[in-house]
Amino acid sequence: MSGFPILTLLTVLPLVGAAIALWAGKHARGVALITTFCSLAVALWVWTQLPVNGSIGLVEQHPWAPSLAIEYHLGVDGLGALMLVLSAIVTLMSVDAAHRVHHQPGLYFGLVLVLEAGLFGSFTALNFFHWFLFWELSLIPAFFLIKLWGGARRGPAATQFFVYTMAGSVALLVAFLAVFLSTGGSDGPGTMDFGQLTAMAQTGALERAVTAHLGSGFLGVSVPLWLAIGVLAGFAVKVPMIPFHTWLPAAYAEAPSPVTMLLTGAMSKMGVYGLLRIALPIFGAQIAQIRTPLLVLAVATVVMGAWAAAAQKDLKRVFAYSSVNHLGYCLLGIFALAVPATNAATLASQAAALNGVILQMFNHGVTAAALFWFVAMIQTRTGGHRGIDDFGGLRKPAPVLAGLMGIALFSSLGLPGLNGFVGEFLIFRGVFPLAWVAATVSILGLLVTAAVILTVIQKVFSGPVPERLVNFPDLHHDERMALAPVIGLMLLIGILPQLIVNSVNPTVQNLLAHWRF
């Protein structure tokens, strides 16, 4: 059980880096680069140490606040470890991209590293208290990164982001308080441990305890269902799911691009991860009850996200809505698989969908972060232009930029051979047998996304070159070196998805075996 506390180390590492960066002045970026590089190394090492049977490994468990039965309980399975690797990659990319922070660089990189610690902490926590601490911890640096380094309308964007996420958090907290109280009895306090709650949910004991403690229902809806709705609301804001997405376009557009990379690449995954680690295991039966309306919202997220992206004129907003669309596929997969597995075929579909969701989380993280990085590069070269109509023919002055960004765009489109395809394919493979109407309507989203991406490619890279863009500089050597591994990763996963699937699939089987719908 106990060995070297590698996960604690991984969480503390960015905090130490942050403390150093705060005092490092203009060397802060260097400190941040070293820290995030080390974090990535540790995260990759964790990835290699997973138990082969897909269960939770590298467990650290110590009493924390015994009166509340709160434990310091950490561990990762394939899902958690993949998210650690993703967070480390995205943070490294973000720090790499942020080479033009002149205003208080120490504070900027300090906050970025605190955010990374928040990500690591929430992806390793196995107790609600601990998880919630890091979930909230990541919110504060994100707020200030938008508020202090954002674009012209950063104030309202930051506040909106903060208020929405906070409201979601309160819903989550209230639901978990209720769970905690219901599971307790005269003999002692209840539990907030994800593993124990999952086990209780599997036998139906949790539902009985909640009903016994809090009554049978309120406004015609059973209490366990209310709690499930509270928990879902918290995650729906973070992912986001329509109609809880309205904070997102402003926040993504106003945040400096490297911060947007973090928001979309890593922070949005906290929401999806929460659905997989917390909502489905503990409230699976309730989610299955309201599966149809949830599927409707997921499909709406897919389709409307894509449509909204098509209507945008600002590249950052295009990609912001496109992110909504891409995470909509995750939601689609998650809610579609919430059915009782009556036979082997259903189980296989569920496994496919879940594998797809997890892959999609990773792939979207890498691809979306890369896209915002490209936007940042274009923006710095043109003095702040990022309107979709501001450009034209960029492939002539900047062929390398056009080529590499093209790969990222096609990955986002879901072209076979690139990483974006694998996840979406598996999700649709799983969802079709489980919810064919939802899958069919969602195809519309795929088509519109394709149209959006192709429009971007056409308007930015093709056509005549405007006079002022003739001398548009191509990527210089450092940028190529920095981007090469990212683009390489997209190709690698597109061609060899088993690199991830082989480790994730046992976890998927293990998770499905413990969920009850």
Next chain:
Amino acid sequence: MLAWTIYLSFAGALLLALLPKGRNTLARWLALAVAVGGLALGVRGFADGMGQGRVTIVDLAWVPSMGIHFLLAADGISRVLVLLTGLAAVAGVLFSWNIELRTNEFFAFFLALIGGVYGVFLSFDLFLLFVFYEIAIVPKYFLIAIWGSTRREYAAMKLALYSFVGSAMVLIGLLASYAASGAHSTGLVDLAHAGLPVSFQMWCFPLVFTGFAILAGMWPFHTWAPTGHVAAPTAASMLLAGVVMKLGAYGCLRVGIALFPHGLDPWGFSFIGIGSWRDVFALLAVIGIVYGALVALVQTDFKFVIGYSSVSHMGFVLLGLMTLNQIGVTGAVLQMFSHGILAGLLFAIVGRIVYERTHTRQLAALETMHLSRRMPFAAWAFVVAGMASMGLPGFSGFVAELQVLIGAWMVRPWWVAAAGVGIVVGVAYTWRTLQKAFFSDGVPSAHELEQEHGHKFAAITWPEVTGVVMLTGVSLFVGLYPKILLDAIEPAVKALLAGGGQ
């Protein structure tokens, strides 16, 4: 060991009062030495008391004819609050480092107040407790009336009058219980074991509880608190909100609940859902939580925001007490500690770090000053303090309020719903203040920039940095490792709730 906290503080006060005028630096260092000494004794006493129940420290017959003893003792609750007092005292001295007016007298009053507070937390004789409680009122009055700001005479008088009314109620309760018990003793343990008649407890409990709760800022008797906090000099605001309000809450628990447990029994009838004194006071606590937060949301004066937030946070303490269960009361005591640290920190930031440099506390005026750039230390200190105050996990306030809410839920879920509204409004006013005071968005004009260059704010001094680091560090440490205090509080609460068996 712990008794020396009292003697040391009063000796320090006496010494400072006798110090010749003009020796300001000496006075400061002397006060700091005494405060640090008190804190060290408190830490030592806390560490020694780990795993022990109530330990009698001193027991001398004082007025034998009435059975009054000079009886000092400490259980886990006392030890935690003594620790808090020590921290608040050190922080208070640090944040008063720039006092130039009658410095030695200021610190003399300050240490006398601290000594009184230590005394209350360590007294296990009701009469002695009352004496220390009264002693604490006098220096409070002078600290505000002499060194205060906005309407200081009015605020000082209001505070003193409210305190005396509360004390009078407590005194009546004290005398009545002495007479009714027939135990010929004013020892808290003796009185608790005397088996006071239920009908007597029924009227005496609300009297004593209200008397103490006035000082804890219970709505609707809270109005002394915001005006008092605002008028007081920084160190006094810190002590008022940090420890003096805790005296009231402590009295509610140690005297009100422990001596008159049957005063909380149901009346046997209920009126609009209220069927006992417990319901009454819980309702007032919940109103205080929500009302304090809502009023804080619309204040234009920075210090008033913090003043009303104290009313709201103290509502959690009173609500926790009214749960009467292990978890809720433990949460209440932890909240006393947590709020003591955080209120001190917030008042220090507002009153010392910001006001002494900007000379205004109006949010509208602060909005134009770009303080996040010109005073980054203050801005980030307030970010951390604000996060802690709004109950973000990782800080002491979260664990405390969580326990209060859990405890309350076990009794009456609707209390939690109402208090939850208070928490949400708490986030709102903290964030509003943060944005207005420090992170307002306006881009400075060239003229403003020039002016700002002309008026550089005085640099942040070492006592300020030390104080902020100490208080935030403690809040964070307790938030991440609450076990250290809970281990002391829980057994004491258990013993206290198990029928006054202190």
